[in-house]
Amino acid sequence: MIKLENVSKTFEYKGKKVAAVKDVSLHINKGDIFGIIGFSGAGKSTLVRLVNLLEKPTSGEITVNDHPLNSISSRQLRQLRRKIGMIFQSFNLFNSRTVFGNVAYPLKLENWPKEEINRRVTELLRFVGLEDKADKYPEQLSGGQKQRVGIARALATSPDILLCDEATSALDPETTGEILNLLKKVNEEYKITILLITHEMNVIRSICNRVAVMENGRVIEEGEVYNVFSDPRENTTKNFISTVLNDRLSPHLIEKLKKKQPTKFYRIIFSGEATSEPILSEITSKHNIKFNIIYGSIHELQNQLFGNLIVEFLGDDPVVEVVLNELRMVLDVKEVELA
Ligand SMILES: Nc1ncnc2c1ncn2[C@@H]1O[C@H](COP(=O)(O)OP(=O)(O)OP(=O)(O)O)[C@@H](O)[C@H]1O
Numbered sequence: 278m279i280k281l282e283n284v285s286k287t288f289e290y291k292g293k294k295v296a297a298v299k300d301v302s303l304h305i306n307k308g309d310i311f312g313i314i315g316f317s318g319a320g321k322s323t324l325v326r327l328v329n330l331l332e333k334p335t336s337g338e339i340t341v342n343d344h345p346l347n348s349i350s351s352r353q354l355r356q357l358r359r360k361i362g363m364i365f366q367s368f369n370l371f372n373s374r375t376v377f378g379n380v381a382y383p384l385k386l387e388n389w390p391k392e393e394i395n396r397r398v399t400e401l402l403r404f405v406g407l408e409d410k411a412d413k414y415p416e417q418l419s420g421g422q423k424q425r426v427g428i429a430r431a432l433a434t435s436p437d438i439l440l441c442d443e444a445t446s447a448l449d450p451e452t453t454g455e456i457l458n459l460l461k462k463v464n465e466e467y468k469i470t471i472l473l474i475t476h477e478m479n480v481i482r483s484i485c486n487r488v489a490v491m492e493n494g495r496v497i498e499e500g501e502v503y504n505v506f507s508d509p510r511e512n513t514t515k516n517f518i519s520t521v522l523n524d525r526l527s528p529h530l531i532e533k534l535k536k537k538q539p540t541k542f543y544r545i546i547f548s549g550e551a552t553s554e555p556i557l558s559e560i561t562s563k564h565n566i567k568f569n570i571i572y573g574s575i576h577e578l579q580n581q582l583f584g585n586l587i588v589e590f591l592g593d594d595p596v597v598e599v600v601l602n603e604l605r606m607v608l609d610v611k612e613v614e615l616a
Pocket residue numbers: 288289290295296297315316317318319320321322323324
């Protein structure tokens with residue numbers, strides 16, 4: 278659906294070169310809700326502007342809907358743009374037009390007949406839950422309602438792809454949840470592929486099936502959301518994940534545990550099948566070892582459970598070692614560094 282092959286984008290700014298996107302290769306499949314996460318300046322917006330055909334890559338190839346963008350005519354480019362909708366953090370609505378007028382705008386540009394416009398706008402306002410707000414102006418709406426108008430407008434010309442640039446960053450957590458649910462509905466009911474950029478891992482966890490982490494213009498980690506959350510490789514990814522999984526010990530708890538040293542503490546990650554099996558209790562009781570759960574959390578990701586426990590084992594060191602070895606055959610077990 279969207280393919281980037283070794284894409285780089287360098288800007289010239291005040292005589293200096295700024296490499297905003299460096300050698301990025303990504304494949305976004307039809308039906309994906311693909312999230313790109315990164316801190317400010319990581320290159321996310323530039324990447325989206327490249328996909329949206331607003332910027333040309335300095336090098337590399339971008340293919341959208343099987344069209345290599347490097348070699349298409351301006352007519353094809355216009356047609357392709359129609360198939361890409363976009364929503365923004367700041368909503369970008371026309372304040373002088375009503376809700377109806379905003380959603381109707383792209384259809385008017387395409388000279389749709391009036392009755393068709395009425396039918397389509399009414400359908401879309403119903404879809405986003407704003408059928409009673411058609412005559413209101415943006416300033417009479419809440420942030421969440423404005424974003425619903427933005428979504429309805431982006432869907433007006435039946436795009437295949439919806440690009441979301443920090444679409445929930447200006448909203449409170451509850452409204453963010455509502456807008457994310459709506460985006461999921463867009464993906465499921467209209468079969469629209471979504472590419473979203475965000476600096477909030479919560480957004481990725483809530484609706485994305487795949488994620489890429491960007492840092493300094495590069496994609497440093499990429500994969501299925503469940504896999505990346507349950508086994509992150511890069512520190513930046515781990516930091517982002519900690520913001521939502523709450524899987525780090527507080528400094529206060531670390532101090533308390535340090536006082537119990539030389540006792541060792543282990544982090545055990547349960548994922549997939551392991552979440553429904555009593556593995557920990559079976560293996561420890563087999564060897565007559567007790568364990569004490571210090572800290573833990575269980576989360577649901579993409580309809581699968583994912584657990585994270587910090588435990589201490591109470592028993593003789595050699596037997597604990599046997600237990601650890603058996604656990605490691607089925608679970609991810611790491612000693613916790615308290616430093
Ligand atoms: N038109 C431009 N001219 C010069 N430099 C640019 C331009 N656009 C982006 N940059 C630079 O490229 C880098 C990446 O910017 P980009 O906006 O893509 O990052 P981002 O991850 O989207 O960050 P933010 O969330 O703050 O928008 C930054 O160093 C930025 O200053």
